[in-house]
Amino acid sequence: MKCFEFLLPKRTEKPRNKGLTMVLDKGLGYETAKCLMEIAGDYVDLLKFGWGTIIVHDKEIIKRKVEMYKSFDIIPYTGGTLFEIAYNNKKIDEFFKEAKDIGFEAIEISDGSTDMKEDEKLEFIKRAKKEGFYVLSEVGKKDPVVDAKISLDRRIELVNAELKAGSDKVIIEAREGGKNIGIFDKNGIAKEEEVDYLKKHIPEENIIWEAPNKDQQVYFILKLGKEVNLGNISSDDITSLETIRRGLRGDTLNKI
Numbered sequence: 627m628k629c630f631e632f633l634l635p636k637r638t639e640k641p642r643n644k645g646l647t648m649v650l651d652k653g654l655g656y657e658t659a660k661c662l663m664e665i666a667g668d669y670v671d672l673l674k675f676g677w678g679t680i681i682v683h684d685k686e687i688i689k690r691k692v693e694m695y696k697s698f699d700i701i702p703y704t705g706g707t708l709f710e711i712a713y714n715n716k717k718i719d720e721f722f723k724e725a726k727d728i729g730f731e732a733i734e735i736s737d738g739s740t741d742m743k744e745d746e747k748l749e750f751i752k753r754a755k756k757e758g759f760y761v762l763s764e765v766g767k768k769d770p771v772v773d774a775k776i777s778l779d780r781r782i783e784l785v786n787a788e789l790k791a792g793s794d795k796v797i798i799e800a801r802e803g804g805k806n807i808g809i810f811d812k813n814g815i816a817k818e819e820e821v822d823y824l825k826k827h828i829p830e831e832n833i834i835w836e837a838p839n840k841d842q843q844v845y846f847i848l849k850l851g852k853e854v855n856l857g858n859i860s861s862d863d864i865t866s867l868e869t870i871r872r873g874l875r876g877d878t879l880n881k882i
Contacts, residue, residue, distance in 0.1 A: 635872045637852055640671065640699050644831045645853035645871070646795075648672035649861055650838075651702075653679050656687055660694050662861060667698035669868040672762070672834075672857070674734065677707035685728065692729040706736025706764050709750075713740060718750070722757055732760035738768040738799060744784070748791040755792035762834070763788045766799020770806045773799065778820055782827045789832055797857055798824070800836035804858070808836070816845050825850070843867055844877045852882050 628634055638645045649670050651659065663670070673695045680688050695702040704725055712721035725733055735750050747763070754761045765784045767773040776784075785796045799808045806812040809820045825833070830850065836858040837843045843863075846854045852871040859867055869875045873882050 646855040648857035703732035706734040736764035751791040764797040
């Protein structure tokens with residue numbers, strides 16, 4: 627039972643297919659992560675081990691963290707950069723095997739920092755599905771200059787192709803900072819016409835909008851509703867985001 631539960635607005639409960647919160651783990655210790663999930667695990671759906679962080683951490687600790695997250699009905703997964711590192715090193719077979727050995731049942735496939743061909747990426751998505759993984763893929767480039775060259779129509783084409791190949795969710799790139807990339811300008815403000823165009827051509831339940839900053843989270847919730855899928859949420863902001871979703875913070879109080 628929650629405190630003042632009679633004042634708590636309802637929303638979709640886990641397991642959810644919409645209103646997903648994807649949280650970024652940048653190297654939390656096991657006990658810290660467990661304590662955080664004990665108080666806020668109800669509000670986390672997907673947990674991404676950021677970029678190549680787990681390569682530099684003890685394997686047994688990562689295994690324990692993966693199982694711990696699963697115990698809270700959370701899907702932990704490897705970040706896309708880790709997959710790209712495996713791709714650059716021609717170690718894709720070893721990557722899939724290691725991911726399973728550690729206990730991951732989900733992976734992210736991206737091409738944000740590589741010159742991976744589109745057909746290659748789609749084949750990797752298909753293979754990951756055949757391997758039994760829940761697949762997240764990401765559209766966009768890490769370099770703002772390169773990313774800016776991708777037109778909206780091209781982004782839509784890529785997203786829909788990846789969904790057709792088997793991606794369960796497609797992430798719209800915004801990086802950890804959420805500025806000057808994808809749908810965000812240099813100040814981190816969403817380009818509303820681009821958001822409208824994207825959501826018109828892609829099923830909303832299949833998109834995860836990376837929105838690392840509070841103002842971005844408020845924007846998407848006010849525009850698309852409390853059940854919008856949001857990603858790259860800091861582990862410090864899990865409870866904050868949930869209160870924004872439920873209208874328990876001034877930013878959305880009486881607005882949703």
